[in-house]
Amino acid sequence: MIKKKHLHALALSSCLLAAPAFAQEVNLYSTREPALLNPALEAFTKDTGIKVNAVFLKDGLQERIRAEGANSPADVMLVVDVGEINAAVDAGITQPIKSEAVDKIVPAQLRPDNNWVTLTKRARIVVVSKERVAQDAITYEELADPKWKGKFCIRAGQHPYNNAFFAAYIAHNGPEKAEAYLKALRANAARKPGGGDRDVARDIQSGLCDVAVINTYYIGLMSQAKNEQKGWYDAIKPLKTTFANGGTHVNVSAAALAKNAPNKDNAVKLIEYMLGEKAQALYANGNFEFPVNTAVTDSAAVKLLGTVTPDKLPLSEVAKQRKAAADLVDKVGFDN
Structure with missing residues (x-):
């Protein structure tokens, strides 16, 4: 119909x-x-x-x-x-x-x-628990650190938001390092990747995870919510997030x-x-x-989150790596 x-x-x-x-x-x-x-x-x-x-x-x-x-x-x-x-x-x-x-x-x-x-x-950045994490800045690469084991939340790797993020990682670091990166992220996951971006904020509030990846506009929408999502917003802290050799993924x-x-x-x-x-x-x-x-x-975004310096990698180069990113997600069993 x-x-x-x-x-x-x-x-x-x-x-x-x-x-x-x-x-x-x-x-x-x-x-x-x-x-x-x-x-x-x-x-x-x-x-x-x-x-x-x-x-x-x-x-x-x-x-x-x-x-x-x-x-x-x-x-x-x-x-x-x-x-x-x-x-x-x-x-x-x-x-x-x-x-x-x-x-x-x-x-x-x-x-x-x-x-x-x-x-x-729209930037894809890292948010952490206000109560349990002290740092104010992070690189995407740092998410693979074992210190986050059992504390990391993210939506499905095959979702377009993460597909683009992982494609950017491949463009920066190559497929071999990207494969190791995805394996490390999956090993750090507090739960099976899935749900939506707002769900990771919910899971930070509940204590299930301490660190997560989210699109910035969801932070803005939660900040104006009149329901439980306002509490999720209050529980998180956005970090200045960049690639180690670049800017913020957008x-x-x-x-x-x-x-x-x-x-x-x-x-x-x-x-x-x-x-x-x-x-x-x-x-x-x-x-x-x-x-x-x-x-x-x-x-509204700048007032809430400050300015973002986009990564200088041409987005056309990111787009070229999207199939490779999808293949890697399947290869490492990221969404399993």
Whole structure:
């Protein structure tokens, strides 16, 4: 049975295919939740007079655009996860973004060959028990230290968040060291890897574990919770987390210019607008993500967690190692 949300997306997509391309409109396809994007999109229309026709899809975005072919109305794709945006490039449904504003605002490693551009960042960091752990900083490599044996919690290794993290570890240290690393993490685990990121905070509060890996936006969401999750937040302490030879691992929400964009100029305007200070604050604050525009210093995530220095390793290099990371998780029995 097709869900109503998908029927709505299909109907809207059909309307777009039938409609002519007017000068003052732009067509956006996105896998993000509408509530996260709409404030920034409404501001764009108000400030520029360009109407945004948005199609929100839970999945199947690439397949939809490929099926629509050269007549696809898609101008901009906006997705979460470096693997997904890189896959769109590999599928041949994007084109490079030529924009001085993009080049000025976004670091090169966060816009590989300008095939796509990072809009916001979510860091994957280490949190510890406020009561039982004194340190304030850590490297990802230190999680393999036997001192954490029986004290480490993490969600499943095959989850996309950890797949990207392990892929980054391979890119930094090579497959042999990464295999040893995953074995050491599994040996340190207090329980079978699984659950969600908020569950590791719960398990720190209960005393099951002392150290865990979590995406930063979950920390922000728990900080505002009106239920037991506020207690989980109060029990944890975020650590300054980096690779031993680099910065903090981040994943991204990103935008790409569709290969056959009928409103190309307006598409570039939308991407540039999403990088401006006004839109960055509106968009990033919706989910406690870090703005890619460093001029935005008072975002909700920065206020709560301080600034994050993203690892300088190009995210395209991370994406190349994702299959190897998935294979290693299976090889060492990480999720068993």
